[in-house]
């Protein structure tokens with residue numbers, strides 16, 4: 604797959620799945636802009652990827668002013684976007700009874716409102732035939748305990764993706780969703796090993812995923828090899844969703 608001179612934006616590209624995705628696109632010739640809140644994490648990502656093709660921007664997806672800064676940055680670059688990966692997200696695990704308003708608002712402000720308005724503001728900056736990939740989660744279609752509010756945000760992401768695939772089809776823009784299962788990223792650093800082992804045991808492939816494996820699916824959907832794929836929901840989860 605060749606992305607030479609393609610301009611790519613990955614929200615939440617300083618760690619985990621976003622970082623692996625940015626790295627893969629750069630290895631395939633693209634110019635990539637990654638965002639994140641923490642400037643140290645962005646600097647670390649820059650050091651890890653170590654390429655002039657990578658640019659970073661401190662931008663909190665939950666703040667409309669930061670989304671405006673991202674839009675301005677892209678407008679001033681003079682380049683339209685070929686691939687937009689809406690990946691930035693957070694997870695919080697609480698039962699429905701334990702979920703506070705603050706937890707609920709944090710999840711929805713970042714995973715849904717931030718994603719929605721980033722998409723809205725960047726639509727005018729997409730080339731005809733662009734590809735958009737939204738990062739959902741396998742929990743959007745299953746019923747894991749402790750994941751009620753997070754799962755609801757990801758079901759909202761799926762709905763936004765379906766609508767965008769319809770609305771943007773006239774401009775030949777493809778919109779797809781990647782739904783990872785449990786993946787070994789900083790997001791899961793606090794998850795105790797025995798829980799990860801138990802989850803892995805329930806996966807048909809008997810392990811959790813690697814960030815690079817999710818990135819591979821994202822890169823494929825962004826590529827011309829996926830030219831007739833739009834509106835799809837691609838599970839990348841070792842088969843765990845079919846067990847539910």
Ligand SMILES: NC(=O)c1ccc[n+]([C@@H]2O[C@H](COP(=O)([O-])OP(=O)(O)OC[C@H]3O[C@@H](n4cnc5c(N)ncnc54)[C@H](OP(=O)(O)O)[C@@H]3O)[C@@H](O)[C@H]2O)c1
Pocket residue numbers: 614615616617618619620621638639640641642644662663664665690691692693694713717738739740741782783784785786787788789790791
């Ligand atoms: N890992 C999994 O098991 C898993 C499974 C299913 C779905 N997912 C989804 O995959 C996506 C990536 O997850 P990950 O595991 O790679 O997470 P991660 O390792 O925690 O990385 C998240 C990235 O998003 C950025 N981010 C978080 N909040 C942000 C905000 N408000 N504005 C801008 N950037 C923000 C983080 O940087 P800062 O913190 O510096 O902002 C970081 O770069 C998320 O949407 C997540 O829900 C993950």
